[in-house]
Amino acid sequence: MPKINDFDSEAQYYDLLEKKNQPSFNLIVDFLEKLFKKNNSKTILDVTCGTGAQAIPLAKRGFQTVGSDIGKKLLTIARRKSKGVSNIKLVHGDVRYTKFGKFDAVISMLNSLGYLNKKDFRKALININSNLKEDGLLVFDNTNKTCLDIGNFTADKIIDTAGEDNRTKFVRFCKSKYDKKSGIITTKWETVIQRNSQKPLEASGIWKRQTYTIEDLKSIFRQTGFQLENVYDRSLEKFEDRKSFSYLIVARKTSALGK
Numbered sequence: 001m002p003k004i005n006d007f008d009s010e011a012q013y014y015d016l017l018e019k020k021n022q023p024s025f026n027l028i029v030d031f032l033e034k035l036f037k038k039n040n041s042k043t044i045l046d047v048t049c050g051t052g053a054q055a056i057p058l059a060k061r062g063f064q065t066v067g068s069d070i071g072k073k074l075l076t077i078a079r080r081k082s083k084g085v086s087n088i089k090l091v092h093g094d095v096r097y098t099k100f101g102k103f104d105a106v107i108s109m110l111n112s113l114g115y116l117n118k119k120d121f122r123k124a125l126i127n128i129n130s131n132l133k134e135d136g137l138l139v140f141d142n143t144n145k146t147c148l149d150i151g152n153f154t155a156d157k158i159i160d161t162a163g164e165d166n167r168t169k170f171v172r173f174c175k176s177k178y179d180k181k182s183g184i185i186t187t188k189w190e191t192v193i194q195r196n197s198q199k200p201l202e203a204s205g206i207w208k209r210q211t212y213t214i215e216d217l218k219s220i221f222r223q224t225g226f227q228l229e230n231v232y233d234r235s236l237e238k239f240e241d242r243k244s245f246s247y248l249i250v251a252r253k254t255s256a257l258g259k
């Protein structure tokens with residue numbers, strides 16, 4: 001049976017498949033560093049840190065960082081990678097429920113909140129609100145429903161990622177469909193990983209991602225105690241609603257009630 005949204009069971013290949021060791025990932029961290037310095041945000045909570053792609057470099061750049069994830073194996077990898085980094089704590093938690101303290105900013109990158117259904121997304125925002133100090137910042141990214149609705153979507157089977165790293169070859173195929181009414185992208189993925197000339201490891205699964213328009217987000221923010229502050233294209237270029245496939249959102253906590 002395919003597993004749904006289960007990054008943890010593939011934890012040992014996560015960094016390989018997501019090419020987490022590539023320098024391009026630093027662009028987002030550079031952006032976050034600049035934003036947090038401008039806003040005097042010193043304490044950062046990454047609620048879906050995975051193997052630490054953003055949390056570890058932010059800690060290295062001097063922010064007091066807590067990284068949390070529901071995936072225990074992913075956290076084990078993050079702990080290994082952050083050995084010797086002093087201002088990071090990595091703790092197991094669920095973005096929908098866990099209370100970590102009060103932070104200047106919360107981040108959730110690489111579509112992580114998109115893997116939650118609409119009800120859980122709301123729960124997550126209310127819980128994030130309660131983990132933020134007054135006027136705290138929330139930064140996350142997701143796929144732009146407006147852009148999908150006007151037909152910017154490919155349903156073909158594609159090679160989503162492929163390469164070779166440290167004598168391990170890898171390829172992931174993805175075939176997606178988009179349901180305009182629900183805003184859900186369903187992706188069937190298959191990976192093949194081969195180390196040296198050993199027998200290849202094959203795995204498959206399904207991702208379901210909930211997309212939102214900017215107007216959807218504004219409405220959900222009003223109900224969960226946030227206000228939209230800025231939208232960027234996820235490439236960090238100028239956001240264009242009909243052209244930008246993904247966005248990066250900066251929102252600010254406006255009320256503590258989350259109602």
Ligand SMILES: C[S@@+](CC[C@H](N)C(=O)[O-])C[C@H]1O[C@@H](n2cnc3c(N)ncnc32)[C@H](O)[C@@H]1O
Nearest residue numbers: 007048049050053069070071094095109110112
């Ligand atoms: C696409 S990965 C992104 C991880 C990391 N931010 C990165 O850029 O590599 C999504 C992450 O969300 C985590 N996740 C999914 N549901 C969660 C939940 N309810 N609470 C906390 N983490 C969750 C997954 O375990 C996974 O690590």
